[in-house]
Structure formats: structure tokens, C-alpha cells
Amino acid sequence: MHSWVRKGRKILEAVLLSFSxxxxxxxxxxxxxxxxxxxxxxxxxxxxxxxxxxxxxVVTHLCSITFITPYLHHRAILLGIARVLLIxxxxxxxxxxxxERNNHHFPTGKPHYAPTNRTQIPYLIAPAACFVxxxxxxKNWVKEDLKILWGSMHVTGFTQYAILVTFTVFSFSLxxxxxxxxxxxxxxxxxxxxxxxxxLLIAAWVIAGTTTGKFMQMRAxxxxxxxxxxxxxxxxxxxxxxxxxxxxxxxxxIVEAFSDHLEDALFNNLRHFWxxxxxxxxxxxxxKILRRSWNLFRWGQWLxxxxxIVSCSESQQFLPLKGGVSSWKxxxxxxxxxxxxxxxxxxxxxx
Numbered sequence: 001m002h003s004w005v006r007k008g009r010k011i012l013e014a015v016l017l018s019f020s021x022x023x024x025x026x027x028x029x030x031x032x033x034x035x036x037x038x039x040x041x042x043x044x045x046x047x048x049x050x051x052x053x054x055x056x057x058v059v060t061h062l063c064s065i066t067f068i069t070p071y072l073h074h075r076a077i078l079l080g081i082a083r084v085l086l087i088x089x090x091x092x093x094x095x096x097x098x099x100e101r102n103n104h105h106f107p108t109g110k111p112h113y114a115p116t117n118r119t120q121i122p123y124l125i126a127p128a129a130c131f132v133x134x135x136x137x138x139k140n141w142v143k144e145d146l147k148i149l150w151g152s153m154h155v156t157g158f159t160q161y162a163i164l165v166t167f168t169v170f171s172f173s174l175x176x177x178x179x180x181x182x183x184x185x186x187x188x189x190x191x192x193x194x195x196x197x198x199x200l201l202i203a204a205w206v207i208a209g210t211t212t213g214k215f216m217q218m219r220a221x222x223x224x225x226x227x228x229x230x231x232x233x234x235x236x237x238x239x240x241x242x243x244x245x246x247x248x249x250x251x252x253x254i255v256e257a258f259s260d261h262l263e264d265a266l267f268n269n270l271r272h273f274w275x276x277x278x279x280x281x282x283x284x285x286x287x288k289i290l291r292r293s294w295n296l297f298r299w300g301q302w303l304x305x306x307x308x309i310v311s312c313s314e315s316q317q318f319l320p321l322k323g324g325v326s327s328w329k330x331x332x333x334x335x336x337x338x339x340x341x342x343x344x345x346x347x348x349x350x351x
Contacts, residue, residue: 011254013068018250020064024086026243027057031093040129044107045222047128051101052211054094055160061087062171063204066178066197091164098161106131124218163207170200 034042034050042050101108107123123131178193 014256015250015254016064017068018252019247020061020068021083022243022246022249023057023061023064024083024090026246027054027061028086028090028093029242030054031090031097035093035096040127042128043124044126044128044131045124045218047097047101048108048124049215049218051097051160052215054090054097055163056208056211058087058090058094058164059167059204059207062167063200066171066174066200068175087168091168094164095161098158100128101131101160124222167200167204170196174200 030050031054034047106128174193174196178190
């Protein structure tokens with residue numbers, strides 16, 4: 001894989017991971033607020049919207065983890081544990097909310113008419129507590145819900161929870177198995193794992209599109225009806241600003257990925273520059289030092305092999321040159337080898 005492909009994939013994974021974390025945090029915040037703060041006063045209309053948004057947020061998060069390499073990476077164990085805990089809490093609170101909708105009388109779609117006066121009270125306007133199922137037995141819950149599911153297309157709590165469980169099992173299985181399979185040793189298994197992601201991705205798109213369409217239909221019905229007398233239903237509040245503010249984290253992820261790339265490029269440039277210094281300036285200086293040391297070594301070896309016999313009379317005087325060194329000139333005798341040194345008479349101090 002080329003370096004630019006690897007870098008581009010790293011940036012895209014960082015952006016996808018940021019959006020994925022935003023989905024699970026937004027869904028968990030809606031569940032906590034609905035469960036502990038407005039559970040008794042929320043209408044069936046808003047209750048359905050919250051359940052649909054939570055389902056879409058969890059499904060999109062679980063689908064995205066199959067395409068993110070560092071989600072369950074061994075170097076990010078603590079971060080992976082934190083994400084698993086967030087998903088576990090989301091499943092816990094989602095199970096509570098979906099179980100309370102396990103009633104075929106609970107309105108899960110828009111009515112066929114829009115009320116023209118306040119004497120007509122549709123089920124969606126009534127509090128959700130009026131339709132909450134008091135059956136906590138999981139066996140009866142599944143049994144009753146299967147009857148409703150096979151009898152009609154009524155979407156109930158068990159159906160949505162079954163979708164969450166199915167996506168969780170497949171997503172975490174793919175995310176855990178994919179890093180363990182080497183593409184060079186097992187190319188066919190790697191290809192099968194990529195093919196297994198395709199139906200999961202299609203199912204996620206179908207669920208996201210279905211829940212979004214249902215959400216828009218219910219909002220359109222509420223807008224046409226007479227019940228939202230004031231405009232507070234469509235005012236921007238902290239609940240609307242929070243997801244938008246969380247989207248800024250994706251920009252930070254892009255900046256972080258680019259900064260890592262720039263840091264790597266800067267480090268490589270500094271390394272090449274240091275190697276250049278070592279190979280040119282410092283290298284040349286070291287070569288000069290070694291060359292001079294070698295010349296001095298050879299001169300010393302020559303002096304040891306050819307000793308001089310120096311005979312000087314007491315009347316001879318050493319004439320200091322610049323640097324405090326006396327200079328002498330060897331004199332060859334006509335009859336034999338060198339027997340003495342003759343003093344150099346300096347004619348000019350600049351010599």
C-alpha cells in the first residue's frame with residue numbers, strides 16, 4: 001500500500017471514529033434525559049422520536065466500527081474499554097425504554113388524520129406513561145411481541161432491541177476478527193470478511209433511512225396539527241446545539257491527523273538534514289583530521305627509522321623564529337654523512 005493511501009486512510013478513519021463516538025454519546029445522553037428527568041411528562045410522540053433516534057445512533061455507531069482499524073487496537077485498550085462501556089450503558093437504558101413500548105396499544109406511527117381542534121386528542125399527544133407496559137417478565141415480553149410482529153408490521157420494543165443485539169454481535173465479531181487475520185497469509189478469509197461488511201452496511205443504511213423517514217413524517221404531522229400552538233417545539237435549545245457542537249470534534253480529528261503527518265514529515269526532513277551535515281561538513285572535517293593524524297604518524301615512524309646525530313658547539317646560538325621555534329639546516333660533509341647542523345641566519349623576520 002502506498003504511503004499516501006495509508007495517510008489518507010488514517011485521516012478518514014479519524015474522522016469516521018469521531019462521528020461514530022458522537023453518535024453513541026448523543027444517543028446515551030437522550031436516553032438518560034428521557035429516563036430520569038422527563039420520563040413521566042414526555043408525550044408518546046416525543047417518546048417515539050427518542051427511541052427512533054437512539055436506534056439510528058447505535059446502529060450507525062456499530063456499523064462504523066467494522067471499518068475502523070484502531071477501534072479495538074491493542075495499543076488503545078483503555079479507549080476501547082471506554083467505548084465498550086458506553087455501548088453497554090446505551091444497551092441498558094435502551095432496553096428499559098424499548099421494554100416500556102412493548103404494548104400493541106402504544107402509538108408508534110402518525111395518525112391518519114390531523115386534528116383541527118383541541119377536542120380531538122390523538123394518541124401521540126397523550127403522555128407516554130399512559131401506554132407504558134407494566135409487564136417485566138422477559139418471557140411474556142418476547143411471546144407477546146412475537147405475536148404482534150407476525151400479526152402486523154407494528155414496530156415494538158422487542159423488534160428494535162433485537163435489531164440492536166443483531167448489529168452488536170455481527171459488528172464486534174468483525175471488529176475483533178479482522179485484525180487477527182493476516183491479508184498475506186489468508187487473503188480469501190480477508191476478502192470474505194470484507195464481503196460480510198456489505199450486508200451490514202446495507203442494513204444500517206436501510207434502518208437509518210427508515211427511521212429518518214418516520215421521524216420526518218411524524219414531525220410533518222405535528223406541524224400540520226393544531227397541538228403545537230406555540231413555536232417552542234421548533235426553537236433551538238441546548239439539545240439541538242449539543243450535536244452541532246460535537247461535530248466540531250471531527251474538525252479537531254482532521255487537524256490532529258494532519259499534525260501527525262506534518263510532524264512525521266518534519267522529523268524526516270530534520271533527519272535528512274542531519275545526515276547531510278554528517279556527510280558533508282562534519283565528514284570533511286573528520287577526514288582532514290584523520291589525514292593529518294596519519295601524516296604525523298608516518299612522520300613519527302620515519303623519524304624512528306632514520307635517527308640524526310646532532311653535534312653543536314657551545315658557541316652556536318639558537319635563533320628563535322615566530323612561535324618560539326628554532327630553525328636549523330642540515331649540512332652534508334664532503335667526506336661522509338651528516339655530522340653537524342648549521343645555524344640559520346634569518347635575513348628577514350617575516351620568514
